[in-house]
Amino acid sequence: MTVRLKLGAQALAVGLVIGLLALLIWKVAQGSQKEAAPGKPAPNFTLGRLDRPGSLQLSSLRGKAVVLNFWASWCYPCKREAPALQAASRRWGKQVVVLGVDVNDFRGDARGFMRKYGLTYAVVHDNKNVTSPKYGLTGLPETFFLDRHGRVVEHVPGEVKAAEIRSGVEKALRA
């Protein structure tokens, strides 16, 4: 093999390794940048609804405060917080939209959960991992409070209590 060809092959191999390393670093950096954080606009999404036919786009809720709750029917804390979220939907319904996002769940199981806990607020279904990376979900449940302009004002990881819902809603309405 001529010297030039050998050097060319070595340069190509080194270039390939550097390129792959750069891709890895970029991918890790992308993954660590959570888009949804207090003060930042909530990442938009469009998902199919479970409570009625059709789909719902988050940005269509601008003008109202939003309680965005991620849950699943197999999640025990989700069962405990469901009544508080339903109560909040009834109490603040005119100014606040409670929006449930059912993740990693069979549609049938999710609808069964909604019937069992009497959930009447809007629920969308995400089984294709659309929202989880954008909102940086580390577990279930997680709740985000959005103001009328679609900005995140509060984030509650884990089960959300009635007092935390009230505090989050007040913060969202004040912003």
Next chain:
Amino acid sequence: MRLLALALAALVLAAPAAASENHPTQGELESELMCPICAGETLAQSTSAPAQRIKAYIGRRIAAGDTKSQIKDQLVVQWGQRILAAPPRHGFDLLAWALPLVGLLGGAGIMGLLAWRWTRVREPEPAPQQWALNGHPLEPDEERRLDEELARFDG
């Protein structure tokens, strides 16, 4: 005769594959499907709640007589391609199957070529000059002086 043997072999291999497709087992499907919330674990390896739900779903579909493809297709509709442990063999995903084979064959080809080049018979090296000291030929002057010295001994 060889063709007959090949045909028989194909039939022998095809039978279990067809049985697996038409009458899949729980364990088989669980090892070919991924847990949706666990990093890199198949359903067989996971005890998470969603994995248990999917396992139960598989059990119901097997009992209902669905084929392996039907069960997998239904799960892909519900959960997306990420539920599959192996990428499908069509479209862009075919690259995941083809590239390792191409790499293997390409690597084998390069190694073969290099081995051939290394083992090629080289041209014989020229014989060393008669009056060489440590492999280096003598200068004409040195050669003449050496001849004179040797002549004195002969003389």
